[in-house]
Amino acid sequence: MWKDFKRKIQQERKDQGEKPLAKRTFHQIRNALNMCLRTAEDKEWIDKVPEFREPRGSNKVTAGRAWFEPKEQTRLLKALDENIEELEKTRHHQSAKGLRDYVQFMLFSGLRVGESRNVEFRDVDIVFTKTKPGEPTANTKRALLIKNIVGKRGCSL
The missing domain is CATH 1.10.287 (Helix Hairpins)
Known part of the structure; x- marks a missing residue:
C-alpha cells in the first residue's frame, strides 16, 4: 500500500515536470500520517492503524568486502x-x-579501517583456547579477543 502510494506520487510529479520527492520527505509524510492515525485510533474514530512498513533491506546488490x-x-x-x-x-x-x-x-x-581506528587497549584481551588432543603444540593457544567494535555496520560486543 505505502509502496504503491510512493510510486504514484513520484509518477505524478514526473508527469508535471517536477523533481521527485526525497526519501526523507516520504519519511516525514509517513510519520505525520501515522501520528494522525494513532490519534484517530485513540479517539476510537478507527479500529486499527494500518501498517505502513517499508520492506527491509535494499534492492541493490552490494559487493563483498575486498580482501x-x-x-x-x-x-x-x-x-x-x-x-x-x-x-x-x-x-x-x-x-x-x-x-x-x-x-x-x-x-x-x-577489521575495517574505521573499526580498527576505534579499537582501544581496554577493548582487547588475550584469551587462551584449548587445542584438540593430539596436536603437536601445547594444550593452549593465544588469541586476541576484540570487544566493543564500533563501525560501519553498528556495534559488536
Whole structure:
C-alpha cells in the first residue's frame, strides 16, 4: 500500500515536470500520517492503524568486502619491511614500524579501517583456547579477543 502510494506520487510529479520527492520527505509524510492515525485510533474514530512498513533491506546488490590473498598479504608486509629498512636512520623509522604493525593488525583481525581506528587497549584481551588432543603444540593457544567494535555496520560486543 505505502509502496504503491510512493510510486504514484513520484509518477505524478514526473508527469508535471517536477523533481521527485526525497526519501526523507516520504519519511516525514509517513510519520505525520501515522501520528494522525494513532490519534484517530485513540479517539476510537478507527479500529486499527494500518501498517505502513517499508520492506527491509535494499534492492541493490552490494559487493563483498575486498580482501588480500595470502600471497598479496606477504607481498604487502614484505614491502612494509623494506620501507622500515630504508627509513632506518631517519626520523620516520618509528612511524614506518607503527604502520607495519597497524597493517598487520588489520590484515589478521579483519577489521575495517574505521573499526580498527576505534579499537582501544581496554577493548582487547588475550584469551587462551584449548587445542584438540593430539596436536603437536601445547594444550593452549593465544588469541586476541576484540570487544566493543564500533563501525560501519553498528556495534559488536
